[in-house]
Amino acid sequence: MAKRGAAPLQGEVLQGTLDLLILQTLITGPAHGHTIAHAIEKRSEAVLQVEHGSLYPALHRIEDRGWIASFWGTSENNRKARYYRLTPKGRKQLTHQTNRWDQLVHAINRVLRPASE
Amino acid sequence: MSWKRILRRGNWDKERANELQSRLELGADQNISRGMCEEEARFAANRKLGNTLQIREEIYRMNSIGFLETVWQDVKYGVRSFASKPGFTIFAISVLATGIAATTSIFSLANAVLLPALPYKNADRLVMVWEDASYYGFQRDTPAPGNFISWKTQNHVFEDMAAMSGASFNLTGDGPPEQIVGNPVTANFFSVLGVGPFLGRDFQEGEDHPDVNRVAIVTYGLWLRRFGGDPQVIGRQILPTDRNYTVIGVMPKGFKFAESDVDVWVPMGMSEKTKINHDSHYLQVVARLRPGVTVGEATANLETIAAQLSKQLPESNEHVGAFAMPLRDFLVGKLREAILALLGAVAFVLLIACANVANLLLARASGRQREMALRMTLGAGRWRIIRQVLTESILLSAVAGGIGLLLSVWSVGLLTELVPNVLPDATIPGINGGVLAFTLGVSLATAILFGIVPALRVSRLDLNKSLKTGTGRGSVGAGSSRTRDFLVALEFALAIILFAGAGLMIRSFLALRGQDAGFRPDNIIVFRTPLPRPRYADQTKSSAFFDQVLARIQSLPGVVSVGCASWVPLTNFGGATGVFLEGQTPPPPGQAAIVKISNVRLVNDKYLQTLSVPLKQGRWLDERDDAQATPVAIVNQTAANQIWPGKNPLGLRFKLGTATSKNPWVTVVGIAGDMHQSALARPPRPEIYFPYSQQIGSGYDPSYLIVKTAGDSSQLVQAIRKQVWAVDKEQPVAGGFPLSDLLDDELAPRRTQANLFGIFAGLALVLAAMGIYAVLSFAVTQRTQEIGIRMALGAQSGNVMRMVFGEGLKMMAAGIAVGLICAIGLTRVVSHLLFGVAPLDPVTFVGVPIILAAVGLAACWIPARRATRVDPMFALRYE
Numbered sequence: 002m003a004k005r006g007a008a009p010l011q012g013e014v015l016q017g018t019l020d021l022l023i024l025q026t027l028i029t030g031p032a033h034g035h036t037i038a039h040a041i042e043k044r045s046e047a048v049l050q051v052e053h054g055s056l057y058p059a060l061h062r063i064e065d066r067g068w069i070a071s072f073w074g075t076s077e078n079n080r081k082a083r084y085y086r087l088t089p090k091g092r093k094q095l096t097h098q099t100n101r102w103d104q105l106v107h108a109i110n111r112v113l114r115p116a117s118e
Numbered sequence: 119m120s121w122k123r124i125l126r127r128g129n130w131d132k133e134r135a136n137e138l139q140s141r142l143e144l145g146a147d148q149n150i151s152r153g154m155c156e157e158e159a160r161f162a163a164n165r166k167l168g169n170t171l172q173i174r175e176e177i178y179r180m181n182s183i184g185f186l187e188t189v190w191q192d193v194k195y196g197v198r199s200f201a202s203k204p205g206f207t208i209f210a211i212s213v214l215a216t217g218i219a220a221t222t223s224i225f226s227l228a229n230a231v232l233l234p235a236l237p238y239k240n241a242d243r244l245v246m247v248w249e250d251a252s253y254y255g256f257q258r259d260t261p262a263p264g265n266f267i268s269w270k271t272q273n274h275v276f277e278d279m280a281a282m283s284g285a286s287f288n289l290t291g292d293g294p295p296e297q298i299v300g301n302p303v304t305a306n307f308f309s310v311l312g313v314g315p316f317l318g319r320d321f322q323e324g325e326d327h328p329d330v331n332r333v334a335i336v337t338y339g340l341w342l343r344r345f346g347g348d349p350q351v352i353g354r355q356i357l358p359t360d361r362n363y364t365v366i367g368v369m370p371k372g373f374k375f376a377e378s379d380v381d382v383w384v385p386m387g388m389s390e391k392t393k394i395n396h397d398s399h400y401l402q403v404v405a406r407l408r409p410g411v412t413v414g415e416a417t418a419n420l421e422t423i424a425a426q427l428s429k430q431l432p433e434s435n436e437h438v439g440a441f442a443m444p445l446r447d448f449l450v451g452k453l454r455e456a457i458l459a460l461l462g463a464v465a466f467v468l469l470i471a472c473a474n475v476a477n478l479l480l481a482r483a484s485g486r487q488r489e490m491a492l493r494m495t496l497g498a499g500r501w502r503i504i505r506q507v508l509t510e511s512i513l514l515s516a517v518a519g520g521i522g523l524l525l526s527v528w529s530v531g532l533l534t535e536l537v538p539n540v541l542p543d544a545t546i547p548g549i550n551g552g553v554l555a556f557t558l559g560v561s562l563a564t565a566i567l568f569g570i571v572p573a574l575r576v577s578r579l580d581l582n583k584s585l586k587t588g589t590g591r592g593s594v595g596a597g598s599s600r601t602r603d604f605l606v607a608l609e610f611a612l613a614i615i616l617f618a619g620a621g622l623m624i625r626s627f628l629a630l631r632g633q634d635a636g637f638r639p640d641n642i643i644v645f646r647t648p649l650p651r652p653r654y655a656d657q658t659k660s661s662a663f664f665d666q667v668l669a670r671i672q673s674l675p676g677v678v679s680v681g682c683a684s685w686v687p688l689t690n691f692g693g694a695t696g697v698f699l700e701g702q703t704p705p706p707p708g709q710a711a712i713v714k715i716s717n718v719r720l721v722n723d724k725y726l727q728t729l730s731v732p733l734k735q736g737r738w739l740d741e742r743d744d745a746q747a748t749p750v751a752i753v754n755q756t757a758a759n760q761i762w763p764g765k766n767p768l769g770l771r772f773k774l775g776t777a778t779s780k781n782p783w784v785t786v787v788g789i790a791g792d793m794h795q796s797a798l799a800r801p802p803r804p805e806i807y808f809p810y811s812q813q814i815g816s817g818y819d820p821s822y823l824i825v826k827t828a829g830d831s832s833q834l835v836q837a838i839r840k841q842v843w844a845v846d847k848e849q850p851v852a853g854g855f856p857l858s859d860l861l862d863d864e865l866a867p868r869r870t871q872a873n874l875f876g877i878f879a880g881l882a883l884v885l886a887a888m889g890i891y892a893v894l895s896f897a898v899t900q901r902t903q904e905i906g907i908r909m910a911l912g913a914q915s916g917n918v919m920r921m922v923f924g925e926g927l928k929m930m931a932a933g934i935a936v937g938l939i940c941a942i943g944l945t946r947v948v949s950h951l952l953f954g955v956a957p958l959d960p961v962t963f964v965g966v967p968i969i970l971a972a973v974g975l976a977a978c979w980i981p982a983r984r985a986t987r988v989d990p991m992f993a994l995r996y997e
Contacts, residue, residue, distance in 0.1 A: 035148075080144055080147065
């Protein structure tokens with residue numbers, strides 16, 4: 002997988018960023034942990050590897066803040082799985098954090114590439 | 119919210135476990151769909167997810183107040199592990215409790231005596247003001263009224279100054295005549311102290327006058343005792359044998375100032391003549407500094423005034439300075455140094471106790487190496503291990519602190535004897551909030567002190583090595599045993615310092631006790647019966663009174679001899695006056711009139727013999743020396759040497775006062791041995807004894823009776839009092855205690871100090887001995903195998919003995935050497951507290967190391983013997 006693009010950035014994902022990625026993944030609808038991790042890896046073209054050791058604590062943390070809610074559902078192959086969905090509070094948080102992220106990236110880019118401006 | 123999380127985290131954890139399980143199954147399903155076989159699929163999914171337990175733990179931790187919880191865990195674990203080793207635990211706790219108890223007790227003494235504000239308003243601005251008459255042999259002399267008035271009117275450093283003198287009053291009426299001690303004071307006395315009566319009113323300026331009706335303020339104690347606590351006491355007339363005084367106030371409970379047995383205050387009422395008297399030095403002066411003025415500035419100002427006075431009035435004031443001292447220094451005196459020395463001593467005991475327990479914990483730690491290594495392998499961080507070990511230390515010291523506190527509640531009562539009774543009642547040592555906080559702090563500090571070394575040691579384990587050593591009994595790291603040796607050496611060094619200090623204190627006490635007081639107090643009872651002034655102002659009257667009383671007492675069966683004197687030894691530091699010698703050139707006008715000073719005592723002819731004072735030359739006083747005969751006196755050896763240097767004073771004449779005084783010439787007829795009149799620790803002062811019958815030295819009238827009895831004197835006390843009352847039924851007779859009590863009172867504080875130092879040094883010795891014993895025993899146990907091999911290879915038990923002893927000797931020698939060097943430096947600190955012993959007393963500095971070494975070697979002997987008993991076969995099979 003890694004051959005196609007850049008080397009995977011393992012363990013380098015900033016903690017707040019993982020929260021943001023999880024929220025963004027859930028915008029398309031409820032998903033369980035495995036799907037969330039899979040979606041992030043796939044969309045980032047495998048640059049971002051989500052470690053399960055940090056995924057589940059992150060899910061727990063976000064749920065505790067009330068940004069996502071969880072329920073038991075049945076997976077695509079009829080397994081019981083715990084699904085997470087975005088709460089209205091989480092949706093607001095996603096918008097807010099995405100804006101902040103854009104600002105941050107913009108600011109960092111201006112520092113890193115002043116000539117391109 | 120967080121509490122809910124903690125309570126619900128069990129459920130949450132179950133949820134997570136389920137979730138992760140389902141995640142595994144999902145992963146496996148997917149892998150199967152990719153074509154893996156089932157087992158492979160499950161394995162791959164597992165691998166992908168990693169350690170699920172770790173994930174769950176992390177989430178669990180998110181739901182806890184981590185620190186508190188692990189502390190609670192550690193506490194529980196600590197209690198369990200201590201409970202499983204009761205011997206070790208009891209030993210460690212008792213060692214620590216002893217140290218903490220000693221420290222707490224001495225601190226409570228310091229806390230009571232040195233720290234709290236004295237119970238006067240802004241007491242830090244109160245000073246005592248003294249004359250500096252060092253030139254005449256009195257470094258701290260009670261000021262003369264004239265000087266007091268001059269200071270008071272000329273200074274610019276004090277808000278106000280008050281003076282106080284001593285007097286006794288005879289209280290008669292209901293019950294037997296009672297003598298009470300009173301202080302005539304200036305009217306502003308209580309306002310300078312900033313304390314007013316709780317009942318009635320304070321003195322007014324107009325009442326401080328010789329010709330007005332007299333008023334009095336009484337103590338709470340007298341009010342309760344004599345007047346039944348009746349509020350109607352205000353306005354009552356008291357002190358009827360003297361003049362009538364009207365009670366106008368009662369001071370609050372516990373109020374006292376400078377003198378312990380005072381029961382009444384009356385206005386001093388200085389006459390105009392008194393106000394310019396610069397010759398009679400009898401006042402105690404207390405002053406309140408203006409805000410911001412230091413004691414040093416006050417003294418500088420006083421010195422300036424004193425210098426002017428000595429120019430203006432050279433006859434009375436030449437060589438007389440003045441100075442101020444903080445009230446607390448005056449009240450606490452030398453006790454301050456003693457308490458600081460004791461605090462130092464207990465700190466040493468506590469340090470030794472800490473070193474001891476640290477050693478025990480180190481030994482215990484090496485037994486727990488495997489346990490710790492296992493914990494660390496399983497992921498415990500270094501800080502976590504340190505915290506666990508420290509928690510255990512704190513647990514130990516907390517229990518020890520509790521027990522120590524209980525012990526000190528009991529022991530603090532023993533220290534009361536050290537507190538001088540001139541201090542206000544609030545200064546009785548006890549356990550209060552400050553002491554509790556101190557104990558808590560000390561316990562915590564000790565825990566960290568003795569816990570930190572083992573904790574660091576444990577946390578620095580080499581995991582590989584520790585796990586590999588099968589029984590945790592293999593070779594001990596050299597570092598660890600070096601630490602233990604160092605701690606033992608430290609214990610010995612501290613013990614030596616403490617022991618040297620104790621040795622000096624004890625030798626001082628023995629020197630003081632062995633000091634020849636110059637008189638023999640055996641079988642002598644002391645009474646005090648001062649004659650009230652207006653009624654006995656005429657010396658013929660007081661002379662007649664004592665003639666009768668002495669004759670009556672002498673006739674009692676069981677009485678060997680009876681004497682009377684102005685003051686018996688150890689009751690008055692002063693009572694001195696100038697003397698002028700016949701043939702001496704009078705000093706030219708404009709110079710100090712007095713160049714020779716001597717204590718003056720009026721006595722009867724049997725007084726000195728009753729005290730068994732030796733006659734060095736000449737003759738004793740006798741009946742012939744009556745009012746009609748030539749005036750005579752006996753001088754003591756010191757007076758003979760100092761007042762008549764290089765001459766034999768026998769037959770020479772002198773008079774009291776200055777060259778111009780009208781006093782008669784007196785012939786010296788005898789030289790008596792010296793007595794330590796003022797204090798055992800002070801050198802004898804010049805003394806002149808006049809027969810009271812010749813009525814010379816007005817103002818020094820006898821007020822003490824001493825009665826030497828044949829056997830048990832206690833039976834006679836009441837009979838003697840009755841003889842006095844037979845002469846004057848209103849004359850109070852105080853005292854009736856053995857003269858030896860006065861000596862005991864002198865010795866008591868030093869005895870207590872010496873005892874305390876002795877106890878602390880003993881503790882230090884025992885602790886140090888236990889320390890060396892424990893370390894050597896441990897080393898022998900650890901080296902059982904090595905010793906076995908040595909013996910198998912032919913080492914004799916002597917060699918093994920030597921090896922173990924050598925190790926102990928090494929530690930002791932290092933500790934003793936370092937300790938001796940420190941002790942030599944430190945004993946200078948206590949040199950003020952010593953008497954008759956040099957700070958580098960050879961007996962102490964040779965004896966102490968020998969005792970310590972002997973005890974230390976005895977402590978080595980047991981483990982050394984055990985080493986020789988090692989059975990080589992057993993030791994080799996040991997692993």
